[in-house]
Amino acid sequence: MTKLSRRQFLATTSAAGASALLASPALAQSKELVVGTWGGTFGDLLKANVDEALLVPQGYDVLQEISGPVPRRTKLITERMQRRGSMDAALLADFDMHAAARVGALETLDAGNVPNYDTILPFLKKKTSVPLIYSAHVIVYRKDLVKTPPTSVQALWDPAYKGKIGLSDFLYTSNMAYAAVANGGTVDNYANAEKGVEGWKALEAKLLPSTEAVGQALASGDIWLTIISAARGYSWQKSGIDLAWCVPEEGAFPAVYEAGVPKNARHPEAGLAYMNALLTPDAQVAFAEKMGYLPTVKSAKISPELEARIGFSEAEQNRLWTPDLDFIMENQAGLLDTWNRILKG
Known part of the structure; x- marks a missing residue:
């Protein structure tokens, strides 16, 4: 029989103990x-x-x-x-x-x-x-308060909704795409987006800091319309808010x-x-x-x-925009500056 020195014995038992620890899912690091x-x-x-x-x-x-x-x-x-x-x-x-x-x-x-x-x-x-x-960023609205279901992006600049339009601050990119399209521009260049943002300022649109804040404002009736994902509209609808949404005839931001x-x-x-x-x-x-x-x-x-x-019907899918991501990347700082200057200035 091979005899182990005390040092060898301790080294062997330590190694065995470490192996056991690693082998145990509950104790593994x-x-x-x-x-x-x-x-x-x-x-x-x-x-x-x-x-x-x-x-x-x-x-x-x-x-x-x-x-x-x-x-x-x-x-x-x-x-x-x-x-x-x-x-x-x-x-x-x-x-x-x-x-x-x-x-x-x-x-x-x-x-x-x-x-x-x-x-x-x-x-x-x-x-x-x-x-x-x-999903897609569409027009989500309070069905019980907006009596005529919107079909166009122009609904977001309707004077009838002064003080009742809500905008998520961190969705400024898709919000400004809507502003561009509503004023003759496209999602390839955002021409005239500034004009649309100025229109929201004049209509006293509420700038909200988070998605959750948008949901709370819809629930309370503080806002009646917003631009946000159809998915969010669905989840808030499940929570009991009387909501509907539409992909406007001009399209929507994916x-x-x-x-x-x-x-x-x-x-x-x-x-x-x-x-x-x-x-x-x-x-x-x-x-x-x-x-x-x-x-x-x-x-x-x-x-x-x-x-x-x-989901989206085939017709709705065909209306979804294809944003120029290179354009957005190269101009995002300027878009954010315009957004902040007009709505937070």
Whole structure:
């Protein structure tokens, strides 16, 4: 029999103890995963249906870094020159994600590093991000207060609604697209958008700081009409607010929200795991059922009844605008300056 010295015995038992700890899922060290995202209802749904349902069981400790889209996009772009960034996954609207991709801040994604990538609907597939959810920014209105259902973007400048139009501050890009189209411009150049914003100022449109604030203002009757995603209209309708929405005859701004992994993420494997989790059918269906956003993957199936309530007819789909994301990226600072100068000045 081989005899072990006391030092050898202690080394052997320590190694065995460490192996046992690593083998135990309950005691294994968790893997940190920092996600830059919105808060509120959106953050709660992510936490319940993605973080806790899918990633915590895999050993990830998911930390939501909650902020507005402008500071999050700025951080993603400015941190790209650093050796390590502060986020492992970042969620943004498509035009903000496009800006990050243009400057090389995002990892390339494909079926090799995101197994669910090939289930993405073809028209939403991109090389540096995955689509989390989509809908369209439409006219959402109080059905009991707006007696004539709107059909045109011009309803948002109707003097009859003076003091009753609400605008989400952080949706200034899509709001200004509406302002441009209403005044003879297009989503390719935003010509005359300033005129439309000045029109809102004259009509005493209420500027609201968050999506939740828009919902509260609709519920109280403080505002009667707004520009926001049909998905939000659906979720607020479920909560008991008498709402309806329309895709105007002139069209509407698509609402696509995406996720990407910074090239300098501290834990890139964790970020890639997050991308894959976002594309799972259960997570996609949860966003459809609870918030009214349409699934972005072929593998997620929702009921015909839900599809009828949150989907878009072929005619409505054909009216959705195709924004020039390069134009938006190159002019976003100027658009924001115009928005702030007129409505906050």
